[in-house]
Amino acid sequence: MGVGNQTSFGGTNDDTLSFNGEAQRNVMTNELISGWGRTQWVRSQIERASTSEEVRDLVQSGQKRLIPRGLGRSYGDAAQLSGGISLLLDEPSTDPIITDGRTTLSAGYSLDNLLRRIVPKGYFVPVTPGTRYVTLGGALASDIHGKNHHLEGTFSRHIESFAIVTPTGTHLVTENSDPDLFNATAGGMGLTGIVTDMTMKLIPIESAYIKMETSRLRDLDETLATMAGSDHKFRYSVAWIDLMARGSAMGRSVLTRGDHALKADLSPQLAQDPFKYEAKALADAPSFIPNGLLNNLTVRAFNELWFRKAPSYRADEVSTIAAFFHPLDMVGKWNRIYGKKGFLQYQFVLPDGKEEVLREIIERLSGLQVASFLAVLKRFGPENDAFLSFPKPGWTLALDIPITNAEIGNLLDELDRMVLLAGGRIYLAKDSRMSKEVFEEMYPKLDRFKEVKARVDPNNVITSDIATRLSIC
Amino acid sequence: MFDAFRTPDNVLVVGGSSDIGLEIAKALAKRGSSNFLLAGRNIDQMASCANDISSSSKSRCQVAVVHYDASHENSHGHLLAAAKDELKTLDYAIFAVGLLGDQLNDEKDPAKTKEILDINFTTQAMAILEVANYMKEQGFGHIVVISSVAGVRVRRSNFIYGAAKAGLDGFSMALGDALAGSGVGVTVVRPGFVKTKMTAHLSAAPLSTNAEAVAKATLKATDAEKSSVYVPFAIGIVAGIYRHLPRKIARRVPF
Numbered sequence A: 001m002g003v004g005n006q007t008s009f010g011g012t013n014d015d016t017l018s019f020n021g022e023a024q025r026n027v028m029t030n031e032l033i034s035g036w037g038r039t040q041w042v043r044s045q046i047e048r049a050s051t052s053e054e055v056r057d058l059v060q061s062g063q064k065r066l067i068p069r070g071l072g073r074s075y076g077d078a079a080q081l082s083g084g085i086s087l088l089l090d091e092p093s094t095d096p097i098i099t100d101g102r103t104t105l106s107a108g109y110s111l112d113n114l115l116r117r118i119v120p121k122g123y124f125v126p127v128t129p130g131t132r133y134v135t136l137g138g139a140l141a142s143d144i145h146g147k148n149h150h151l152e153g154t155f156s157r158h159i160e161s162f163a164i165v166t167p168t169g170t171h172l173v174t175e176n177s178d179p180d181l182f183n184a185t186a187g188g189m190g191l192t193g194i195v196t197d198m199t200m201k202l203i204p205i206e207s208a209y210i211k212m213e214t215s216r217l218r219d220l221d222e223t224l225a226t227m228a229g230s231d232h233k234f235r236y237s238v239a240w241i242d243l244m245a246r247g248s249a250m251g252r253s254v255l256t257r258g259d260h261a262l263k264a265d266l267s268p269q270l271a272q273d274p275f276k277y278e279a280k281a282l283a284d285a286p287s288f289i290p291n292g293l294l295n296n297l298t299v300r301a302f303n304e305l306w307f308r309k310a311p312s313y314r315a316d317e318v319s320t321i322a323a324f325f326h327p328l329d330m331v332g333k334w335n336r337i338y339g340k341k342g343f344l345q346y347q348f349v350l351p352d353g354k355e356e357v358l359r360e361i362i363e364r365l366s367g368l369q370v371a372s373f374l375a376v377l378k379r380f381g382p383e384n385d386a387f388l389s390f391p392k393p394g395w396t397l398a399l400d401i402p403i404t405n406a407e408i409g410n411l412l413d414e415l416d417r418m419v420l421l422a423g424g425r426i427y428l429a430k431d432s433r434m435s436k437e438v439f440e441e442m443y444p445k446l447d448r449f450k451e452v453k454a455r456v457d458p459n460n461v462i463t464s465d466i467a468t469r470l471s472i473c
Numbered sequence B: 001m002f003d004a005f006r007t008p009d010n011v012l013v014v015g016g017s018s019d020i021g022l023e024i025a026k027a028l029a030k031r032g033s034s035n036f037l038l039a040g041r042n043i044d045q046m047a048s049c050a051n052d053i054s055s056s057s058k059s060r061c062q063v064a065v066v067h068y069d070a071s072h073e074n075s076h077g078h079l080l081a082a083a084k085d086e087l088k089t090l091d092y093a094i095f096a097v098g099l100l101g102d103q104l105n106d107e108k109d110p111a112k113t114k115e116i117l118d119i120n121f122t123t124q125a126m127a128i129l130e131v132a133n134y135m136k137e138q139g140f141g142h143i144v145v146i147s148s149v150a151g152v153r154v155r156r157s158n159f160i161y162g163a164a165k166a167g168l169d170g171f172s173m174a175l176g177d178a179l180a181g182s183g184v185g186v187t188v189v190r191p192g193f194v195k196t197k198m199t200a201h202l203s204a205a206p207l208s209t210n211a212e213a214v215a216k217a218t219l220k221a222t223d224a225e226k227s228s229v230y231v232p233f234a235i236g237i238v239a240g241i242y243r244h245l246p247r248k249i250a251r252r253v254p255f
């Protein structure tokens, strides 16, 4: 199945699990698994399936509870079921067939593999997250967003149809054929069933490069004004905020924006092979990091360096796809650098007009002085109809927080309240800690989701740890 | 379930009226644990504990109480059944049953001796195993066993209790080994002298501590998934030295 060590099973503690699906078929493994944040470790039975018949047999036998799992890049406990089955789809080695700019693929396909195969043919995925080590199934279930959300919306908006196996039947779903099942599955964290295949609209590109503009912005005011003022002129936009900066520099950022480079934008050298796609992992992070290595001082020094390194303004730079979209993928298994207790990612969205709340939250976070490298700030465009989809118009901020003591949990609970009051919400794919009460209030379409869930899975055969923790179903 | 900070949702306290158990439960409630089951003999006392826990809680919180007498037949079976009924998942179980006894009288009375051994060791070992096996099936969970420095080196002054604690301690530590990689953790807590109702009739020994301090140290240890912890820290050093003293000298140390 051609999966390298990198795309292998993200969340087990056992590297030997980067196995080849064929060799391991029918071998029942019981493994300790967690999400990308390495916080909630549980035992789960790992099953693999390569055809929708195999999936159907497993799901519709109703023998044991299960949850689909992709590459384990969700941070918390969404892709695991303690004491039940975590079901992985094998990644087929077939080349995607593209007709009319559309392609139908197994949900087990990774974005990494897909990009390697379609970029040289002049196509790109409509939405990519900050890592290419996600599966299409995981992307749909989290209804992921990319740097182009302000213009092009979430992943599910580019999915024309998908095949899903639920405990009560197998369906081919489009937004028109069964809008409820479509909108419960997009963003539904795998809880409506196992998506086996999907048809996606790709976007044509003229090169494997991005024409990029970089601006160094001195504080939060300038960052917000610049993004609100001109993000619409760029297909892709994201700002990295230095959360360690305080006082007048609070909210300083490096904003990078860009578009797919046209052939004419390339240097003669690059133009010789405009679709040359290179995406390499340079090295793995060491598995053992001495405690305290990642302290405030080292992080502050890093952030300082990074900020100064950025040009105050530079346009027309040409970057590779990998460097522009997936810089973190250059280091494999970097989630281990946070040590034994792991880390979490806090990501929320605040509606337009709530910039003061954003400022207050950033102030509280920088006051906390947790060793956080950088926070990612981005603008969201319109909300869609998917019941548990995260984005809504406004600002989203995401930052990594190492688990040190439970006090930080209390602060985050307070921030949750501020986000909730302002009409915002927390992203399920990143969550590992919010309370049920807050979750329910943040997702007012939860009832509609539950109706669909009761229709397709009345006995709750498909469930997960996050579903139990947040009483999603 | 646990959250990223290792705060459990659902907590079982065996010895639901215990002062130490109560403080641990309160500390968890403060962090956001939302469902508690107190198992013990003294329903009135547990009802008042339930109030304390609710009022420490930072959000909505439910506390249920179930009758559990360790000396009754199949008490461990009833305990697990109640836990399954009351708690959606069994995340965190605290074993805080203990009976100090009165050494000089008990050593003349085989029935009393048996009771001290049973309550502190045999019945608890059975209950702990019942919970451990269930958690193993469940795929995750954490067990806290309140042992004692009295079990590190058993002393003349309370050797029945001390021997039972030594048994419980060894049992629980090795159970933790047996559960390695199962998703279930065990933390053995070894307090020194703690001012609680168990010791109310005694004058405090050196390095004495209180139940809140035991709770704080326990959470810190379970957050870090430590297999054991002494409270206070210094008592561990004292116990470590005392345990290796030649018996002739140890016998003369006055505690």
Ligand SMILES: Cc1cc2nc3c(=O)[nH]c(=O)nc-3n(C[C@H](O)[C@H](O)[C@H](O)COP(=O)(O)OP(=O)(O)OC[C@H]3O[C@@H](n4cnc5c(N)ncnc54)[C@H](O)[C@@H]3O)c2cc1C
Residues within 6 Å of the ligand: A010, A036, A067, A068, A069, A070, A071, A072, A073, A074, A075, A078, A079, A080, A089, A107, A108, A128, A129, A130, A131, A133, A134, A135, A136, A137, A138, A139, A141, A142, A143, A144, A145, A146, A147, A188, A189, A190, A191, A193, A194, A195, A196, A328, A429, A430, A464
């Ligand atoms: C470094 C990094 C950067 C990221 N950047 C972004 C970003 O920019 N934008 C963004 O939106 N997200 C981002 N994410 C989050 C990530 O995109 C999502 O968590 C995504 O769901 C992970 O995909 P996965 O294949 O690893 O799925 P998993 O984490 O394995 O599973 C996620 C969910 O999908 C469900 N699922 C998996 N397969 C199927 C299937 N076949 N059928 C039905 N349900 C299924 C699971 O049950 C689970 O609920 C990032 C994560 C990382 C680690």
Ligand SMILES: NC(=O)c1ccc[n+]([C@@H]2O[C@H](COP(=O)([O-])OP(=O)(O)OC[C@H]3O[C@@H](n4cnc5c(N)ncnc54)[C@H](OP(=O)(O)O)[C@@H]3O)[C@@H](O)[C@H]2O)c1
Residues within 6 Å of the ligand: B015, B016, B017, B018, B019, B020, B021, B040, B041, B042, B045, B068, B069, B070, B071, B095, B096, B097, B098, B099, B119, B146, B147, B148, B149, B190, B191, B192, B193, B194, B195, B196, B197, B198, B199
């Ligand atoms: N206090 C110390 O100095 C000290 C030091 C080291 C270790 N410890 C240990 O810490 C734990 C908690 O003790 P504590 O200090 O909190 O004292 P505590 O308040 O007296 O708690 C002891 C608990 O054990 C319960 N218990 C006794 N016999 C029982 C039985 N047959 N069935 C059910 N429950 C029974 C008691 O219930 P009732 O209320 O019904 O009696 C009480 O809840 C014990 O294991 C103890 O050995 C204490």
